[in-house]
Amino acid sequence: MTTAAVLRHVRQRREELKSELALFASVEAGLRTERSSSPGLPYWLLTIRQGILVDEALLEWCDDAERELERLQDAR
Numbered sequence: 001m002t003t004a005a006v007l008r009h010v011r012q013r014r015e016e017l018k019s020e021l022a023l024f025a026s027v028e029a030g031l032r033t034e035r036s037s038s039p040g041l042p043y044w045l046l047t048i049r050q051g052i053l054v055d056e057a058l059l060e061w062c063d064d065a066e067r068e069l070e071r072l073q074d075a076r
Helices: 003-034 041-075
Strands: none
8 A cells, every 4th residue: 555545544534533523522412411310421421531532542643643654755
């Protein structure tokens, strides 16, 4: 696979992660509003928080990978 193709994949993954983060935010808001008195709420929020933290870490990786791939592309 070419560096340009890998770069496209990384950028596509970044967009997917941004969409997932928006979905997590929406679900969290909905839970806080619609299930505020549910005894399960803290557990659901913990699960959502885990997803958010994983996606944020992956976004950081995408940033690092994109910089490195651009550097490799420019070196050619």
